[in-house]
Structure formats: structure tokens, C-alpha cells
Amino acid sequence: MAEKKFGARAGLVFALTIIAAPVAAAEAPQQTCFSTDTGTPIDSRIDACTVLIQADRLPPVSMAIALQNRATAYLDKGERDRAIQDYDRAIQLNPRYSNAFNGRGVAYQDKGDNEHALQDYSEAIRLDPMNANAFNGRCWLRAAVGQLESALADCNESLKLRPGNSNTLDSRGFVYLRLGRWDEAFADADAALKGNPKNAWALYERGIAKRRKGEATAGDTDIAASRSVDRSAEMEFASFGLKP
Numbered sequence: 001m002a003e004k005k006f007g008a009r010a011g012l013v014f015a016l017t018i019i020a021a022p023v024a025a026a027e028a029p030q031q032t033c034f035s036t037d038t039g040t041p042i043d044s045r046i047d048a049c050t051v052l053i054q055a056d057r058l059p060p061v062s063m064a065i066a067l068q069n070r071a072t073a074y075l076d077k078g079e080r081d082r083a084i085q086d087y088d089r090a091i092q093l094n095p096r097y098s099n100a101f102n103g104r105g106v107a108y109q110d111k112g113d114n115e116h117a118l119q120d121y122s123e124a125i126r127l128d129p130m131n132a133n134a135f136n137g138r139c140w141l142r143a144a145v146g147q148l149e150s151a152l153a154d155c156n157e158s159l160k161l162r163p164g165n166s167n168t169l170d171s172r173g174f175v176y177l178r179l180g181r182w183d184e185a186f187a188d189a190d191a192a193l194k195g196n197p198k199n200a201w202a203l204y205e206r207g208i209a210k211r212r213k214g215e216a217t218a219g220d221t222d223i224a225a226s227r228s229v230d231r232s233a234e235m236e237f238a239s240f241g242l243k244p
């Protein structure tokens with residue numbers, strides 16, 4: 001699963017990374033906008049970032065971060081076009097802002113604009129070859145469009161940078177399912193669930209892998225568990241022909 005909200009996956013993994021800005025003042029809007037606490041209420045973050053953006057007193061690098069943080073909050077709300085507008089502005093201010101390219105890639109992918117999403121993920125990686133989120137996002141998207149070997153390479157690179165990450169393990173599990181490599185799909189989904197037992201995508205993947213391996217009852221149990229967590233996972237996988 002990509003570090004974003006792919007399709008119906010709004011609010012799932014992603015929260016895209018919120019980056020702390022290099023400002024010293026401890027005023028409330030700055031604390032809320034630049035907070036690295038993913039539990040910060042979305043609307044509170046949007047309001048705080050908006051105060052800073054409208055005041056127009058931040059240096060360009062900090063303003064870019066405020067815009068990227070507000071964009072990420074908009075994306076968490078499903079407001080993809082508003083998110084893209086803020087990512088655009090952040091990139092204009094800081095053309096080397098890898099996280100903003102990655103975030104915009106997520107938003108484009110969520111809109112179904114795979115071409116622009118792939119371009120942005122690739123640019124994020126070019127700017128920051130250590131951006132594990134961007135490698136994961138490109139892995140999932142490449143798998144979705146059938147570029148399976150390239151997708152596998154991206155997931156492997158993401159896992160080198162961030163070993164054991166549940167989201168990337170389920171992305172690679174998706175690649176293995178599409179390749180028909182059931183044992184490896186099962187292993188990655190199982191490992192993903194050790195990191196996050198409520199990962200609906202990994203539960204569904206493990207269920208499909210079990211069924212393909214002839215373990216129908218155990219597979220159906222995982223698929224039912226996935227449905228109880230988030231039915232979006234089944235809907236997304238079904239769009240790729242991965243059905244019980």
C-alpha cells in the first residue's frame with residue numbers, strides 16, 4: 001500500500017510525512033502547522049498553516065513547508081485539487097523539495113492521473129534517493145499499471161531504506177500477487193501484519209495468497225478480517241482481478 005491515499009484508501013496509510021519547519025518562534029499557528037504529531041487534527045493544521053501562509057512573513061523554505069503541510073492535510077480530507085495547488089506552490093518556492101513532489105504524486109495517483117504521479121514519484125527519488133515513501137508509492141503504482149519487475153525493484157529499494165515497513169511489505173506483496181508468486185506474497189503480507197495487524201490490504205493479500213495455495217478456509221478468514229477493517233482494500237484489489 002502506498003504512503004498515500006490511493007483511490008479509496010483515503011486516510012489509510014498516509015499520512016504523508018509532515019516536515020518540521022526551521023522556525024524558532026513558538027506561536028500557536030507555527031506549533032500546529034509545523035507539528036510532527038500525526039495526531040494533530042486535520043482542520044486545526046489547515047487553519048494554522050493558512051494563518052501563516054496568508055501572513056506571508058515566512059522565509060521561502062519555511063513557506064514551502066507550510067504549503068506542503070497544508071496540502072497533506074487537504075489530501076487527508078480527500079480534497080485532492082486543493083492539495084495539488086498547495087504542492088504546486090511549495091515546489092515553485094523550493095524546486096528541490098522531494099517531499100512535495102512525493103505528496104503531489106500521491107494526489108495525482110488518487111485522481112487516477114498515473115502519468116503525472118509517476119513523473120512526480122520519479123522526481124522525488126531523483127532529488128532524494130533516500131526517499132523510501134516515494135519508492136513505495138512508485139512501486140505500488142508501477143504494479144497497478146503492470147510494470148511488475150520495475151515495481152519489484154522499487155519495493156526492494158524502499159525496504160532497504162526502511163526495513164520491515166508494513167506499508168511497503170504489502171506493496172511488494174501486491175507485486176508478488178500480480179506475478180503469481182503466492183508463497184512470496186504470503187510471506188510479505190504476513191510480515192506486514194506483524195508490523196500492523198490492522199492493515200486491511202495485507203490481510204486481503206494474505207487471504208488471496210492462502211486461497212491460491214489451496215487453503216480456502218484460512219484465506220476466507222483473512223479476507224473477512226480485511227473487510228471488517230476497511231472494505232476499500234477488497235474493492236481496490238478486485239479492480240485488478242484479485243478476487244477470492
